[in-house]
Amino acid sequence: MLLHVLELLMSHYRGRFAPTPSGPLHFGSLVAALGSFLDARHAGGQWLLRIEDIDPPRCPPGASDTILRQLEAFGLTWDGPVHYQHDRSDSYQQALSCLGKLGLVYPCSCSRREWREHPIYPGWCRDGAQAPHKSQAWRLRSDLGLRPVIWHDRLLGEQAFDPAELGDTILKRKDGLWAYQLAVVVDDADQGISDVVRGADLLDNTPWQRQLQKALGLPEPRYLHLPLIVGRDGKKLSKQNLAPALPCDDDQVRPLLYRALRALDQPVEKSQQQAPVAEQLAAAIERWDSTRLQPVTQRDC
Template sequence: MPGYRGRFAPTPSGPLHFGSLIAALASYLDARHAQGKWLVRIEDIDPPRSPAGADALILRQLEAFGLHWDEEVRYQSDRDAAYQAALERLATLGLAYPCSCSRKEWREHAVYPGWCREGLRHPGRPIAWRLRSDLAMRPVTWCDRLFGRQAFDPAELGDVVLKRKEGLWAYQLAVVIDDADQAISEVVRGFDLLDNTPWQRQLQDTLGLPAPRYLHLPLIVAANGQKLSKQNLAPALPTADAEVRGLLHRALIALDQAPDATLAQAPVDEQLNAAIAGWDASRLRAQPYRPQPVDTP
């Protein structure tokens, strides 16, 4: 695909695990099969959750699996001015507003009820900034490359936070601004982020930014049925070549790519070259969880 630009954007809250590998590998193969660019972005907008050295470890893990990026790694912690400009634009349009409510106050509601839409309910308190999801584009529809047509009314999901009370930027705004700035044409990521897409499409539309195509991947779950995640203490990916080779083969199996069994212990580059040539996203099974969970070793 001419002009294909993909990316992998991990949060440096800890090392990558098998679920992370699935997202990184799928986005990499999709980009390379299309003879496109593959970028890495470190989403370090939450310093308290980003231990020192985690970003460097993530990059070493990617390199160990042969996943080499094409441009300089971007760090969201360097992007404050761009996010602030976008927030000010949204506020000028009447689509972002300050909110002084605490989660405890609205805990009996399924989503934030929009109490501060017409003015601060508690002047003098620290404020967050929220998106007026009821005034932006709605309903939101798009066609996911795996899960097909999607339709959401973001107003039913609530007014998402764009900037937190602590002054930290929220994921929804930062990811939209950076995807546009880096000219990302394809977003390949886990199914757990599918319901974030409506807010992101609203922001893209409001700010006049292009919308990438989306491919949401089935989640990888552990034997107990839980999604593999750092919060669930999923084991870190290895960096030793002997361990990496077998785990890369298992990741290709988990992505339904039916890799040649004779390549199970082949060098990483050999496995990746075969996987790039044979990559077929249509082989993925369109379901949130796999019926036979894949465990990390």
């Protein structure tokens, strides 16, 4: 009976990987995707793929297809259809309208240049747009929502932030494009995501997201923020920093998968670095233990 209950609980696990198709995946992306994948598969849960393409100017043609091929080359297969954020504008607008009725958002005409001497946006438009004739973004009233935001990160332990000290984040840009914070909250809820496993660079985004979840009456997933992979220069591996793209050739994929497992502090033997992808993943899924991760926010590549 107890075993049945445990299996039922595990079946409710839904994880996801949600890359922005601004370019191909790199080693840092692989570590994040792999950690999320293993956590879901070890729990007997689902692992979904969402392409966060709400910023078309940053998303070159073909980038999404490249990401799909890279994930498949590393054996990171997902459940169900791929979700694309460019199809989700109506859902985001409904959420923004709800926040408007609650008095938690406001139109802002300020430009970054105008408040560049301030560490965060000073909230000049909270009581009305300073320049109503200009184009306007929509910002979250971080001072009115849940404060402080406290949650338990599965790796880093208890986290506590006052979102007002982080500023009023943008939910919809002046050009009409949706911003990350609102889109990710709406999509995680609509997809029934129970566990978010992602890089530690997104740790300080979580307070705004918890504020939005609370305001919109949405479920709050569990969070696990993985150590961020940095290069020899100490900078985050990223597309902007020209991190090398992941290969799709099997001879190169195998040792990279082994390296990624090592970066996640998982028990892998050196003899496995040339083992077939399916063999490496099967062993990694069985042995996955998130408590083996070292509670740090970054580590060398």
